[in-house]
Amino acid sequence: MTRMLLGEALGAASARNAALVSTYKYGAQSLLSRPITSLAQSMADQRKDLGKALALLAAIPGVRDTYAELDLDPERLEAPPPWAAVSICDFLALVQDAETVDYEILACLAGAILPLSAEAAEQLASLSEQSRKRASWAQDHLDLQRICTD
Secondary structure, three states, X not given: OEEEEHHHHHHHHHHHHHHHHHHHHHHHHHOOOHHHHHHHHHHHHHHHHXXXXXXXXXXXXXXXXXXXXXXXXXXXXXXXXOOOOOOHHHXXXXXXXXHHHHHHHHHHHXXXXXXXXXXXXXXXXXXXXXXXXXXXXXXXXXXXXXXXXX
16 A cells, blocks of 8 residues: 555656657557557557546646555556567557556546545546556457467
């Protein structure tokens, strides 16, 4: 358990999100596979919307000054290092891992914000589910890539 301000946690999640938007855009520009490029660009666009939602949630009265016990290692809130891999499989593995971590982060934040706003908690739970779906898409593409290379 980690005790931290909800505003600080949302800010860290937002910074992580911005770094991942850049990573996904870079992947979309760097990869020569049209389906993976489309996936990466779509995910980057979805993450832009996530960033907007996180900013609105951080603006809810009381959020910035409320401490919460988060069942989350603070290192999970850090942005992954910039993507420097050359293979599609490496990129997809990075995306799958990042989205799985975001699923955990957003679900944890949903539980922490619930005492302040049930609506905000529902929105964070929905955003968490979107991350889970993106992780699943990345895993599906990764599985297909591995099948083709075996």
